[in-house]
Amino acid sequence: MKKILRFNYLLVMILMNSPLQADRYIELSAAKANVNTPAANTYPLLADIRLGYRQPGYQLELAFMTSLNDDRLNQLTVDIPSVFSAYYHYLPFPDSSLKLHLIVGGSLVNIESSYPGLETAKDDFYGVSYGIGFEESFKSIPRLKLTVDWIKLYHGEQLEIDAASLGVHYEF
């Protein structure tokens, strides 16, 4: 609970710093997560919803992911019911048609795993996130953009969780 409160504080701080003149946007994506352990990996599927605002050269956003499909590894079932994230995107080439995003932020990843004979385990993993992305505008609808990114949601000692997303981004 304590960590969730800290996380909410982070999100509120971001919202309080939102400039009035910023371009606000919504982004919808499908994401494939990779739960990477030394022995094996699992790949749950996620829906990714992001809200944010953009200033020239950067953007700030809040992201929420929820499960579309769990993944199985023999008898093990791994699901990601939720991921809360806040990201800062640095756009080094804001005038380019194909925009590069360098992403940094924080994420709280909730994972459920079940195995025959054991109680379902629910674990939260939180920490610094980072990644890279690209966006390209549709020529006919400049406010609508195609986005793709890869974000390391959690980087632990034995466990790594990342997500690759493909979606659309609409600016209001």
Add this chain to the structure above:
Amino acid sequence: MNFNGFKPVIFFSLSLLLMACSDPEDENTLVELHTVAYQDVIDLSFSETTETTVSINSTVTFTLQGLKSNGIDSFSLTRDLEWSISDGAISRISQQGLLSTGDTAEYITLTAKLGFLSESIDIFVSSAKFDRVVQLDEQEIDIDMCQSQRLNPVGRYIDENGNEEIRMVDNTIIDDIQWSVLNAADSTVSKHAYVETVDDVVMLHTLAAGDFIIQAEALSVITGEQETSQDFEQTIGNQMNSIKICNYSDEDLSSCNVTAIDIEKDSDLSIIAVASYQLDDGSTVNENISQNSQWGLSDSDNASVDFSIDQQYIDVTGEIENTSATLSVACGVIEQSLDAVEDISQGVILESLISCDSNTDCVATSATVTVSELSVLSFDVSANDTDVNDDEQLELDQQPEEISLIVTANYSNNTSQIITDDDDLVYSIIDIENTVIEEKADSPGVFTVLRDGVAKIKLDYRDESFIVIIDVPV
């Protein structure tokens, strides 16, 4: 580059400082679940034959069995195991399950962990000393002719109080055991079975069926002298239905069969002997028995045969072009004497055809070996010391009296040879109507120039051809 964009980074970085990372301990559950699930295991166990008493100053490799989630199948686990040893132990265990005991007797507990599963076994590290081999194996040995089987010899150990321990011979002793295999009928050294030890593994290899006596001689640490074991009587059965020759590359041993081997000179083909055995349940099984078969080759000048290093196949090599030989292979007692074979553990190859002794358990087969000519990959041709390319015109500066060709053949064995005078090389002047050149009698490859024009000569040799085109000036 827009550096104004960095301003929010300061705010953001400060905010991130509020977030510590998860405790790495929290990762254990998920990591362990993946570890177990990857191997689809629900239970661990040590094999029933796991030795629970080991000698001081020795090494023993422990293996763990994993029970699959279907509750039926089990397999030997080789990855992701974490081995540990009880606190205070002098002995050490590696993460590969290799126990290295110290120089002091002790009781230890070994624990192997796979994810959230773990299994332990109590081990006594004994200071008892080896005396002699008392059993060939902990279990009865059931072996057929031309098969190989691992032996786990059992030894008698005696501790300082005179207490006897009967357990598997450890690796400090096993390499030094001298094995003898005798024919039971007359106690002579047998040429039909042998025991060898490689890398602490003792293997019994058989070449024929029959009754044998196996003896183990080793240095007794108790008496300080070489002690020979009792006679271990061992019968080698004959459940073999047939034998055949196959290519080493054949994957389906039930359907393969080679009766003719075609090879070029200096090239080789890898061959195996395959036996079909009758099992007790009525089914049959095919095995590669090359190592324990007896091979023979007639006309051994024409071809040669050698075992591979691991003796899992033989290489048949062509030696003389346009010749043949016969390769035979047998399992059992053959008519030919093996007296000339000094060490049957190096494999048996006789320079003659081999055949079965009709009064014994024996099966044999053979294949013809045909050694064909080397094939030609390309030619190097020069005309009056100038290189010529195939089907490309060579321009001469002035009209010579003669054109002399030098023809070199490049063979498939990566050798080359000048074949200008070879009887098999055929020179043909293609457009003879122009009569630019004519062959010079008794001088292969030499042509007399008659007038100006384009001369074309076709060279044919071992299914390869080459066109020489020369523009002879006025």
